[in-house]
Amino acid sequence: MTHDVEDEHAAPGWDAIDAALSLLYPGVEPRHVGYLPPAAFSANLQGCSSYPAAGHWHYVTYGLSELYTPGPDDDREWSGWGFELTLRVVRGSEDEAPGWPFTVLNHLANFINGQGVLVEDGHRMDLRQPVTGHPHTDGPDTGLTVFAFTVDPQLDTIDTPNGKVTFYQAVGVTPEEKTRMQQASTRQVLDQMTGSNPLLVTDPARA
Template sequence: MRLPWNRHRPATTEPAPPDDLEEHAPGWDAITAAMVGVHGGPERRHVGFPPGVAFGSPLQGASVYDAGDHWHYVTYGLSELFAPAPDAAPDVSGWGLELTMRVVRGADDAPPEWPFGMLAALAAHVRETGWVPEHGSRLDMQSPITGYPWNRASVPTGLTVFAFVVDGPLGRIATPHGSVTFVQAVGVTEQERALMAQSTTDEVLATLPQAAGLPVTDPGRA
């Protein structure tokens, strides 16, 4: 699948989207509990996407966790965070997923900014087209997956395609609003996408950079 555009919504820590001020957010809490269960501590940084999902933003927010040799990002907002819609399916929360991304750690101790914008762009694509990535899916961004050069916080790269796999340590969780699967976006080249079409996404990802046996995105490798 090809994505013939590359839009980037701003991410910011302030002001918080209005929904973030709600005290009861069981869906949000379930996502955070899953991430803390994997990493053993709080997020390194959280950003919000004003004005919030209820007012048209693709996401409510996104967090990044320190995973040692890489950064682990997760979205909030493709699943039901606060209260399900009246006509919501009881067994699946919202779109049934949240997106993640694992990005190699560079010399800078701060997590890179560009994944926040790209996760928001992917979430917007899900909402606008109804296409839901699943294990083995691929999406051609037709431009660098970092958002370069439009995103000023990005870096140049030859990775132009996202491949998607279930984020192994997180997998699928049960929340008060239904199940949520964590789907990881992994940056690959067009040549690697072609190889995936001839074999499988898993087979090609197994030959690419890994962290603790998990595929990671390394913009500097291409």
């Protein structure tokens, strides 16, 4: 996606994310949504894009990292929080990416910004409700109530003019899988899941 600059501010961080995605999805125009009020004036994301991938939709956030020109006192090693979020959702016959992941990812961003939470590989968030946001969104009901986080297997970490950005993928898991993660480790359970689900696509229908 080509970033449309609507004002005089350069967006080197945004452009760097776009460049990484254009390598993964050359020539593909994503569905993109913005949030109001935007990140500069709230705990919201600036935006989120969804790309049609093989058998799933791939959502990527904009706004947890520094998208625009950083200030003189900002950390130049890591951009903003140092990460963005991704989510892969199973794709059916629909022609357009479902809306609920845009809402859910923004809710996660609000929590991260509001509480100052740094996401890392192996972290979990127990939402104690469907990860789809059901019934408050158009998402389906599901027994997946926990998000486990891992480095996105295709985007990983990129260098931007504003510093490094790691893409942490949220993976919907069940309470039972969370218990196994507590007994062993998040990484071990996710590794087991990749045997049948290499990209750790979240499928609400599996629970």
